[in-house]
Amino acid sequence: MGRLQDDKMPLKRLFAGACLAGLAALCAATAATAAADSDPDVDLPALKFGELFKRPIGPRGLEPGPRVLALAGLRVRIVGYAVRNAEPLPQLAILAPLPVTLGDEDESYADDLPAGVVYLHDPEGGERGLARTVERCAGPASVVGRLEVGARPEADGRVSFVRLNAESARCLAAAR
Numbered sequence: 001m002g003r004l005q006d007d008k009m010p011l012k013r014l015f016a017g018a019c020l021a022g023l024a025a026l027c028a029a030t031a032a033t034a035a036a037d038s039d040p041d042v043d044l045p046a047l048k049f050g051e052l053f054k055r056p057i058g059p060r061g062l063e064p065g066p067r068v069l070a071l072a073g074l075r076v077r078i079v080g081y082a083v084r085n086a087e088p089l090p091q092l093a094i095l096a097p098l099p100v101t102l103g104d105e106d107e108s109y110a111d112d113l114p115a116g117v118v119y120l121h122d123p124e125g126g127e128r129g130l131a132r133t134v135e136r137c138a139g140p141a142s143v144v145g146r147l148e149v150g151a152r153p154e155a156d157g158r159v160s161f162v163r164l165n166a167e168s169a170r171c172l173a174a175a176r
Contacts, residue, residue, distance in 0.1 A: 044077040044144060049097035052116045052162055062115055064149060068162060072149040078118060078164065079142050079172065082135045089155050091125035093134045094118070095143060095164075111158075119160040120145070120169075130166040139173025 051067040080095035085102045095118045102112055120143060122131035134141045145164040154160050 044075055045071055047071055047076045047078045047118075047147065049078075049080060049116045049118075052118075062161075064161070068147070068149055071147050074147055075144060075167070076147045076164070077142060077144050079140050080118065081140055082137055083113065083117065084135070085156075088131070088135060091122045091129065091131060092155055093120040093122065093131035093166075095120055095134065095141070113158070117160075117162070119154055119163045120166045121163055122166050130169040133169045133171070134166075137171035137173060139171070141169055141171050143169045 047068065051065045053068075054063045054065050078095065080097055081099045083094035083096050083100045083102060085094070094113070096114055097116060098114075100112055100114065120131055120134060122129040124130065130143070134143060143164060143166055145166040145168075148163040148165065149161065151159050151161055152163065
């Protein structure tokens with residue numbers, strides 16, 4: 001009888017870990033949504049990460065969502081987390097729906113980057129540019145800019161599908 005209970009312990013721990021990870025993701029998404037509600041650019045259309053692609057994913061793979069297509073070329077506002085990258089590029093940042101850290105030194109054929117990200121192009125660049133402002137945020141950031149949609153090669157070697165030519169950015173939590 002004791003042996004049977006011992007065999008179930010790893011499953012209980014795995015389930016508890018999965019529940020905690022899910023709760024953390026839910027808290028992060030709720031914080032980003034609540035922070036977006038206090039944004040001064042509230043009059044602009046707000047794009048959400050869940051609107052980037054059609055759901056469910058069909059046999060043709062990821063397809064652009066109707067809302068992202070409708071907003072293409074317009075000024076929009078999006079709230080997300082800066083992707084932490086070991087080697088940031090001067091005029092480029094990546095915004096994700098949850099905190100992500102990339103480390104390519106041991107994962108040349110795999111990537112932790114979710115499909116639904118937005119590339120931020122910063123016309124100014126440099127240490128005082130918008131891309132660095134977003135990367136210094138300890139939590140979510142609100143970014144305003146003109147939305148571009150369509151496949152395009154990026155300076156980091158990836159191909160982006162959704163880009164924002166950033167015009168303004170602000171941290172919704174204290175900066176690091």
